[in-house]
Amino acid sequence: MTSATTVTTALHRLFGDRDPGVIDDLFGPVYRQHSALGVDGLAGVRALLDHLPPGFGYELLRVVADGDLVVTHGLYRGYGPAPVVGFDVWRVRNGRIVEHWDALGPLGGAGPDDRAPVEGPTAPAELEQSDANRALVREWAEVVLRDGAGAAARFVGDASVDHARGGAPVDRPRGADGTPIRYRVVHQVIAEGDLVFTRSEGGDAAPLIVNDLWRVEGGRIVEHWGLVVPVPATLPHDNGAF
The missing domain is CATH 3.10.450.50 (Nuclear Transport Factor 2; Chain: A,)
Structure with missing residues (x-):
């Protein structure tokens, strides 16, 4: 798998299927966390999965891959009454995710259903x-x-x-x-x-x-x-x- 495919597969299994097996399959064994949402190491990923809120959902909007770094731009639902937008950066080595940075915040539209702040081309070209x-x-x-x-x-x-x-x-x-x-x-x-x-x-x-x-x-x-x-x-x- 490419680094981008490793990340998108991990996100689908983690947030879509809520499959704990993905942690052993595609993360670590050393996993360095920079997010405020989890402790360091694979224990933090397991805790995140175990505590996803009811109604949680993730919509992947864009993927940018450059060497061992992959950026995902997406919408998170379930953390409040309105979706939040997130940029995540993942480092992939030997087909496994080993490091993660993120930032989540308000979508910033005129209302909770306003997608204007994330509209536009979604796939890299040229x-x-x-x-x-x-x-x-x-x-x-x-x-x-x-x-x-x-x-x-x-x-x-x-x-x-x-x-x-x-x-x-x-x-x-x-x-x-x-x-x-x-x-x-x-x-x-x-x-x-x-x-x-x-x-x-x-x-x-x-x-x-x-x-x-x-x-x-x-x-x-x-x-x-x-x-x-x-x-x-x-x-x-x-x-x-x-």
Whole structure:
């Protein structure tokens, strides 16, 4: 199996079938957890499965695979009255999932059934452009978003759509108060074709986990999905959120 297939199979068996056998089949034996939702190791995965809430469901929207890292973008149901959106990053080695990061937060639409923040293309295209698009988005994230240098117009297409901002043109991602987020460290840049995911550490007084999924076309960023959540004040392990 490819790394992407390993992850999608694991998610289907874990969240769809609620099959505990998938933990022995596709996880570990060493499993490093960065999420606030579980303790470190396979015990955390087992506890997560055992405590899924009634009515839980997971809808996979997008998959981006780059080497041993796989990003999944999806909707979680059952954690409250409305779906929450999540970005998960999985590390796969020798056909087994060995590390996991995540961020879950409000979908951000006009109502609980508004899917506008996650609409748009779902499958990577132009796979031969992965390296070029990864380099473009890394420069955008590190030079423009982190360092505050460079011109956004050099990176963003004329007709761009930011699903995280109600369809406005792509610009520097903004916090809940509308001010641009200060990016401090770009931890991950994961690319497959025209889709490039960045996971960054940002914020000023309160640290943030900044998740951005960018779509590139013709050497310019033309689409963006995002999720910004606070770094948890405490974690049930010592691995850190990043």
